[in-house]
Amino acid sequence: MALVSLATLGLIALLVVSGARKENQAQAGVKVDIKRIEKLVLEGKLTLHPAEFFRKVNSPEDSE
Amino acid sequence: MSRQGYVKCELCPRECILGLNERGNCRARINYQGELVTLVYGKPCSAHIDPIEKKPMFHFLPGSRAFSIATAGCNLHCKFCQNWEISQINPEDTDNSDLAPQRVVDLANQSGCRSIAYTYSEPIIFYEYTYDTSALAKKAGIKNVLVTAGFINEKPLRKLCEVSDGANIDIKAFSEDYYRDICGGRLEPVLKACKISAEMGMMVEMTNLIVPTLNDDPEMIKQLCGWILQNMGPEYPLHFSRFFPLYQLRGLPPTPAETLSQARELALKEGLYYVYIGNVEVAGAENTYCPGCKKTLIQRQGYWIGEVNIVDGKCKFCGFKIKGVWS
Numbered sequence: 576m577a578l579v580s581l582a583t584l585g586l587i588a589l590l591v592v593s594g595a596r597k598e599n600q601a602q603a604g605v606k607v608d609i610k611r612i613e614k615l616v617l618e619g620k621l622t623l624h625p626a627e628f629f630r631k632v633n634s635p636e637d638s639e
Numbered sequence: 640m641s642r643q644g645y646v647k648c649e650l651c652p653r654e655c656i657l658g659l660n661e662r663g664n665c666r667a668r669i670n671y672q673g674e675l676v677t678l679v680y681g682k683p684c685s686a687h688i689d690p691i692e693k694k695p696m697f698h699f700l701p702g703s704r705a706f707s708i709a710t711a712g713c714n715l716h717c718k719f720c721q722n723w724e725i726s727q728i729n730p731e732d733t734d735n736s737d738l739a740p741q742r743v744v745d746l747a748n749q750s751g752c753r754s755i756a757y758t759y760s761e762p763i764i765f766y767e768y769t770y771d772t773s774a775l776a777k778k779a780g781i782k783n784v785l786v787t788a789g790f791i792n793e794k795p796l797r798k799l800c801e802v803s804d805g806a807n808i809d810i811k812a813f814s815e816d817y818y819r820d821i822c823g824g825r826l827e828p829v830l831k832a833c834k835i836s837a838e839m840g841m842m843v844e845m846t847n848l849i850v851p852t853l854n855d856d857p858e859m860i861k862q863l864c865g866w867i868l869q870n871m872g873p874e875y876p877l878h879f880s881r882f883f884p885l886y887q888l889r890g891l892p893p894t895p896a897e898t899l900s901q902a903r904e905l906a907l908k909e910g911l912y913y914v915y916i917g918n919v920e921v922a923g924a925e926n927t928y929c930p931g932c933k934k935t936l937i938q939r940q941g942y943w944i945g946e947v948n949i950v951d952g953k954c955k956f957c958g959f960k961i962k963g964v965w966s
Contacts, residue, residue, distance in 0.1 A: 603655040603664035609671075612678065612731060620735050624680035626668055627767055628650045628795050633643055635656045 604635075644673040650766055651714045651791050652828045665764035666729050667712035679710035680768045681740065684725050684733035685759050688750055690942040694786050695878050695917055697927060698963030699805045699842050700754060701937055702944045705784060706747035708738070709759035710768065715788050716823040717811065718887035719850055726760040727886075740772035744779050754804070758786035766795060773802035782964065789832035790824050796832055800839035805964060807844045807878075808833050812854035813863035821853060830866065837871050842964045844876040846917070849894050849902060851882065860902050864909040873912045873930075874962035879903055881918035896921055913962075931959030 615621040644659045648668055655663040657670035667679045689707045691700055711733040713726035720726055725733060738746075747755050755776050762769045762785050773783040782804040789808040791799075810829060811822050818826045837843045847863060849855050867875060879902045881894045899916045903924055906914040916924035925939035934956045938945035948955040952965050 603653065604657060604661045607660055607662050607669050608731075609660045612669075615731055619737050621678045621682055621730055622680045623671055623676045623678070624767060626648070626650075626675040626677045627770075628792070629646050629648045629675035631673065632645045632647045632656060634645060635658065637645070637647070637656070 644670070646670045646673065646675045648675055649792055650795050651763060652825060653714060654792075662729075663714075665712045665714040665761070667710060667764045677765065677767055678730045679712065679735070679765045680771075681738055682710060682730065682735040683708040683738055683765075683768075684711050684730070684735050685709040686736060686738060686743075686746075688752060689756065689758075691754060691756075691784070692939065692942045692944065694756055694758060694784060694807050695846065695880075695915070696784060696805055696807055696842075696844055697878075697915060697925075697937070697939070698844060698876055698913070698961070698965075699784065700782070700964055700966075701947055703753040704751065705754045705756040705758075706743065706750060706752040707756040707758050708743060708772075709757070709762075710735070710765040711760065712764045713761040713788075714764050714790055714824075715761070718821050719848065719882060720886050721883070722759050723886040740768065740775050743772050744775045744781060747776065747781050748779060752781070754782040754784050756784045756786055758784075761790075762787050763789075763791045763795075766799070770799055770802060773799070777802050787832075788822075788824070789829040789836075791828070791832055793831065793835065796835055797839065800836055800841055803836075803841055805842040805844075806836050807846055808836065809846050809848070810863060811848065813859050813866065814854065817854055821850075830870070833867075834870050837875060842962070843871070844878065846878040846880050847902075848880045848882055849898060850888065851891050851894055851898070853891075855894070855898050855902075857901070857905055860905055861909060864906045864911055868910050873910050875911075876913040876915065876962075877906055877911055878915045878917050879906075881916075883918070894919075900924065927961070929954040929957060929959050929961070932957035936961065 647656045653664050662669045686708050691703050691705045711730040757769045785806040815826050818824045879899045896919050903914045912930040927937040936948045
């Protein structure tokens with residue numbers, strides 16, 4: 576019984592932590608409507624200007 | 640292009656990893672054809688002329704005007720955001736002007752502004768625009784002011800400091816829990832940004848928005864003051880600002896003036912030299928007083944300022960050196 580309660584508590588803690596992480600990553604990785612953006616660039620409302628401070632990586636998990 | 644076309648943004652501590660056509664947490668940067676690009680370079684959604692006191696910067700060319708710009712987006716998501724209509728929206732959904740960096744500098748010059756403020760939303764997320772405009776402004780003799788939450792990585796911050804003269808950095812609360820739960824960020828990088836900016840010679844002022852029941856604990860305020868004293872010094876101004884119920888925190892009341900006054904008293908007692916109250920009128924709480932002779936150096940009421948009793952950066956009465964950019 577105690578083991579079950581401990582497991583339940585662990586599961587709740589995991590959900591809380593992953594929920595907080597999700598909150599922190601709100602909006603990141605969402606697909607954009609690239610056609611709409613390209614149209615707005617042509618209209619002078621947006622740019623596709625090279626950004627600084629980034630590097631190319633092989634996967635979403637690649638942090639090195 | 641890398642095998643999968645992913646890019647990792649290293650501008651802010653979030654370090655978003657984006658697949659093709661994906662957007663960063665700040666909304667302003669996307670992965671376009673395997674490269675990171677900014678959507679907002681030269682495309683501000685706000686441009687106004689403000690008194691520098693509005694930023695608030697009280698030790699920076701008092702009585703002058705700042706040409707103020709912002710683009711859509713932000714890398715924090717504060718539930719109390721006062722500018723959420725531009726900070727929590729995609730750049731494709733705001734009405735953007737076409738203002739290249741040189742045009743911003745020209746407009747600032749023509750309108751008699753002594754500084755350009757990168758403000759309202761978050762200048763870090765329109766980094767390249769902020770940097771290029773600042774570099775041109777510096778050449779033209781116009782100063783640059785960042786009004787920021789300071790959630791930025793060290794390398795880009797150090798580069799930006801080279802062309803910036805002043806910053807008002809929000810310290811939302813002296814609590815990691817608060818940053819995570821209310822702002823979706825972290826405190827530690829913000830404190831580091833305050834320290835680095837000051838070390839690099841910028842005139843740093845800090846703002847702490849006090850939200851009833853969430854960050855009004857005197858002990859937390861005491862810890863904040865202690866950190867400033869220990870890591871920066873007593874001469875860096877701190878503004879306590881009044882919260883108004885907006886965005887996702889409409890259920891809380893505005894901060895009582897008494898709470899702000901108590902915070903100010905506490906900060907002065909802890910040893911900070913210059914502590915101000917904003918967004919509410921409390922008699923004398925916007926004035927600058929000399930830490931040496933206690934006389935009034937600058938009288939303020941809202942955005943109005945009276946006589947400035949500072950000469951060559953020193954108190955006119957006793958000669959005490961007053962931290963700031965005065966000419």
